[in-house]
Amino acid sequence: MSGLGTLVRLALRRNRWFLTVWLLALVVVVPATAAAYEQVVPDLGQGRLVIEGLANNPTMRAMLGPPFSLTEPGGFTVWRVGTFVATLAGVMSVLGTVRLTRADEEAGRTELLRSGVVGRHAPLAAATLVGLGACTLLGLLVSGAMVAVGTDPTGSAAFGLGVALTAGMFVGVGALAAQLTGSARAARGIGLAVLGVAYLVRAVADGVPADSPLRRLQWASPVEWMALARPYADERWSVLLLPAVLTAVLVALAVWAEARRDHGSGPWLPRPGPPTAGELLSSPSGLAWRLQRGTVLAWAVALAVFAGAIGSLTPSFAAMFSDLPQLEELLLRMGAGAEQLTQGFYVAMLSILVLVIAAHGLQLLGRLQHEETEGRAGIVLSTDVRRTRFALSHTLLALGAPTVLLLVCGALLAVPQAVDDGSWAVVTDVVAGAAALLPGVWLVVGLGLLLHGWVPQAGWIAWLVVGWSLVITWIGALLSLPDWLLELTPFARLPQLPVEDMRWLPVVVTTVVAAALLAVGLAGYRRRDLEA
Known part of the structure; x- marks a missing residue:
């Protein structure tokens, strides 16, 4: 040694x-959650009834883990953020x-x-x-x-x-x-x-x-x-x-x-390829897909299985209310109800899945920088391939794969409930909710391309945005943070369907901002020197 x-x-x-x-x-995250316990669970029997009822619900257990000792801050913190941390x-x-x-x-x-x-x-x-x-x-x-x-x-x-x-x-x-x-x-x-x-x-x-x-x-x-x-x-x-x-x-x-x-x-080790390139590799977009198809397929399978498994637990909300009529009455007085709580579950799961999928988009975009630092981008660009076309080959994959994956995961989340209800309307609603969040994913990818085009060394900032959004989504409301702080994410102002009504203005504005970031990023990539 x-x-x-x-x-x-x-x-x-x-x-x-x-x-x-x-x-x-x-x-x-940990002490902040414990310090907020008294605000989340006031010293009232009804407040503790809500927490314990949700903790014993199979869907909440699947999301957060097994609950132990929720009547004091330490046990509540372990259940709420322990597995997450x-x-x-x-x-x-x-x-x-x-x-x-x-x-x-x-x-x-x-x-x-x-x-x-x-x-x-x-x-x-x-x-x-x-x-x-x-x-x-x-x-x-x-x-x-x-x-x-x-x-x-x-x-x-x-x-x-x-x-x-x-x-x-x-x-x-x-x-x-x-x-x-x-x-x-x-x-x-x-x-x-x-x-x-x-x-x-x-x-x-x-x-x-x-x-x-x-x-x-x-x-x-x-x-x-x-x-x-x-x-x-x-x-x-x-x-x-x-x-x-x-x-x-x-x-x-x-x-x-x-x-x-x-x-x-x-x-x-990777297996040797064929002696001659196929037709797919005759274009930058085909090369980008060939380089990243394993990653895309692995993420697709993993997230699809996760969405299907979590979605299969959704019908358990009804069982929870039948076992706890006091909790049902309390939630109804609070302006909620079994149907609304189920919709809230879809919103919560989509808000988590969209962040994971946005991270996937950044990972796919990161291949552009990897090809550059490894010297392979220079080889491709020494041919008649233009810089913009080469960058777009990876950028479009970083936009397209997450788009399809989020919509598929939204459908898989809702299918079990649709089968249980005998109506497929819920699938349409949840897929629409997923689609409403897509501009946030595009904005994250646009930010990543902007940084890569002008300041490649600062690419970590885009990952920081995703990490911050994840923390805000997971425990932001729990910590009673100011509204302006909760809205400092690319997804905060987008409509949360099916709980909220559709609002086109934030969707259009976020999409336009994402397109602008992509355009400026491509302009920067076309002008700057390649990294060695």
Whole structure:
């Protein structure tokens, strides 16, 4: 392990802003939710009845996880944002670990480091130590923040430890994925796919009835183990041995795999292509599709399965009201009702799906910059392909694939309810709601192209907009933030069908702004020098 200390310091130096932004974003959410508990659940029996009734509803359980001890701020926070924070911490771990392993190897930095006095496994060990250190710091910050807002110290320790171990487990996933493929892009795809499957398994297991055999799948989902440790509710510390042991196994497998592969290679390498290019590759748009079809299809399958699985739980709202007539009466007095609550569910799910799909659009657009930095864009542009045409080939895919995917997911969300009601009108309504949110996706992609066209180094700003929108959507209303702050997202002013009436002005304005951003971005890309 020669040079390990130096490599750790180098990894910290290179990842300091990446980790700082992630840690701050994740930590702020937790104490803010706990501090808002008294506003969300006033000290009244009716308020607690609403929360407990919703928590026991299969759909809400599928969205948020298993509820324990909702009568105090700590347990409510774990249920409301605990799984959300643990899952996003897993994303941080996968991206950060692949960034320091396979991405550095692909860029040639690892080979340069190994030309010095550096042990074979030192780069992997340094990346793993930095990742686990960041996860440990996240756990300490979560625990400290929860104690600071007055929650039980023991429960806070279990909460923080559960988040840290969940995130650390995906450091192991990222480290192993980096040994299996020949590119950082594929390694990230494997790591995030594992995380996505784990979250889907958790959602299905939590959403089924308690006596269903599928409920046992809770224990098969790593993102569920933190909640199953029951912070603030008679903690089960032994459950946290599961992520700890799995982390050790994954890291050991990563070291074992690294010792048995050549530098720059892996067991899952792309297959050699045909000796001559097909007709599809005769145009920039065909090339863009060929490069990204695997990514598009993987996202389409994952999100379609998720939308169908979550949508299948929608008819359970009626069962909840039949079991809790007091809750039904209370909600009716509040101006709601079973039908309105179901529509609210569709709006909530669409507001989450549209952000995930907007991130997919940015990922597809990011291939444009990847081709440029890898030098392949220069090769294509050395032919008679114009810059604008080359940029449009990736931009149109980044616009078109999310558009189709959002509409399909909207339909899949509503199909179970349509089958249960015997009427397909709800499918039309939810698809219309999805379509009303599409200009926000186009605006995000337009912002990404604008930044790439003029300031490629600032492309992270578009991702920051998506991340901010996700936080606002998930817990913005819960924290009672000012209305002007809640509206600082590309989607805030768009009509939320089928709950709200259609308003064409914000849809048209957002579409026009998105088109303007795309046009200005294309103009900048045509004028600036290519990145080396």
